Amino acid sequence: MLVAQRPQAAGQVRELEGVPAEHVDVMALERREPGQVLVAEVEAVRTELFDVGLIPGLLQTPEYARAVAYGHVQRGSIAPEQADERVAFLAERQAALVRPRPPMVFVVMDESCLHQQVGGPEVMDAQLQRLEEMARLPNWIIQVAPFSLGARRAFYLPVNLLTLADRSIVAYAESQAQGRVERETSFVVPMLTTYHQLQGEALSKAASVAKISQLRKGTP
Numbered sequence: 001m002l003v004a005q006r007p008q009a010a011g012q013v014r015e016l017e018g019v020p021a022e023h024v025d026v027m028a029l030e031r032r033e034p035g036q037v038l039v040a041e042v043e044a045v046r047t048e049l050f051d052v053g054l055i056p057g058l059l060q061t062p063e064y065a066r067a068v069a070y071g072h073v074q075r076g077s078i079a080p081e082q083a084d085e086r087v088a089f090l091a092e093r094q095a096a097l098v099r100p101r102p103p104m105v106f107v108v109m110d111e112s113c114l115h116q117q118v119g120g121p122e123v124m125d126a127q128l129q130r131l132e133e134m135a136r137l138p139n140w141i142i143q144v145a146p147f148s149l150g151a152r153r154a155f156y157l158p159v160n161l162l163t164l165a166d167r168s169i170v171a172y173a174e175s176q177a178q179g180r181v182e183r184e185t186s187f188v189v190p191m192l193t194t195y196h197q198l199q200g201e202a203l204s205k206a207a208s209v210a211k212i213s214q215l216r217k218g219t220p
Contacts, residue, residue, distance in 0.1 A: 042096040045103050046163035048195055050145075050155050052110040054118065055127060057090050058097065059107065059134055059142075064127045065090050067119030106141045108195070108202050110153065114144065114215055128216040135209045143202040144211055154198040161192055 041047075049056050054068060069083035078086075097103065117124060135142045145153055160172040171188045172181050182188060203211060 041093065041162065043164060044162040045165050046106075047103055048106045048161040048163075048192075050108045050110075050159040050195065050198065051113060052156065052158065053112050053116055055113050055131070056107055056109060056158075058094055058105065059131060060090065061123070061127050061130050062087065062091065063123045064118055067123055071118075102139045104139050104141070106143075106199070108143045108145055108198055110145050111147045111211075114212060125216060128212055131212050132209060132216070135205065135212075141205055142208055143199060143205060144208040145198060145202045146211075149201055152201055154194045154201075159191065159195065161188075161195060 047058075049058070055064060057065065060068070065087045066083070069078075069086045070080070072078045073080050073083050097105070114128070118127070131142060134140050157173065162170045162172070164170065168183065169188050169192060170181060170183045171191045173191065202208070
């Protein structure tokens with residue numbers, strides 16, 4: 001079982017075991033064989049994400065990210081310094097996506113992400129506004145998986161699918177205990193197929209943005 005932790009620099013990554021999923025910062029992993037880098041998030045040319053309960057990190061405002069990180073502090077699971085490091089590193093990850101040839105990023109978020117109150121009304125309003133702004137970018141496709149999907153919702157924990165420049169795909173999925181990175185076809189292809197099925201079931205990009213706008217404005 002392989003799990004990923006924050007790289008020390010772009011393209012420089014470490015292999016760890018037994019790291020809780022909540023401590024995973026980025027999908028980056030290197031095998032023990034020298035120089036064989038499997039994946040670094042900043043190297044992906046296409047990213048496909050699913051999240052539930054919280055806005056995906058790459059879309060979070062600084063205030064929302066800080067509220068999430070300090071929630072862990074309040075529960076005693078990390079120190080304030082660690083929370084600050086998480087917020088700062090998330091900002092670095094977001095900045096790395098802004099480049100001359102940015103990756104395509106596809107996001108399907110469970111509707112619960114929009115309703116979970118994080119940081120108070122002002123933080124949530126700014127966060128929903130950020131989703132609207134990001135959805136207008138040509139390389140971002142944001143969709144909402146509505147509550148009405150019920151049992152048809154394909155995933156119940158976060159999923160990341162990263163397509164690299166050589167077209168290979170690395171899948172990252174979380175369990176309750178830890179994160180798992182895979183590139184075996186027998187694991188990746190079914191997950192990719194399931195993700196695409198979820199995209200088909202989710203609201204369209206336009207309908208998703210409309211739902212986000214309605215929620216932000218407090219209209220039904």
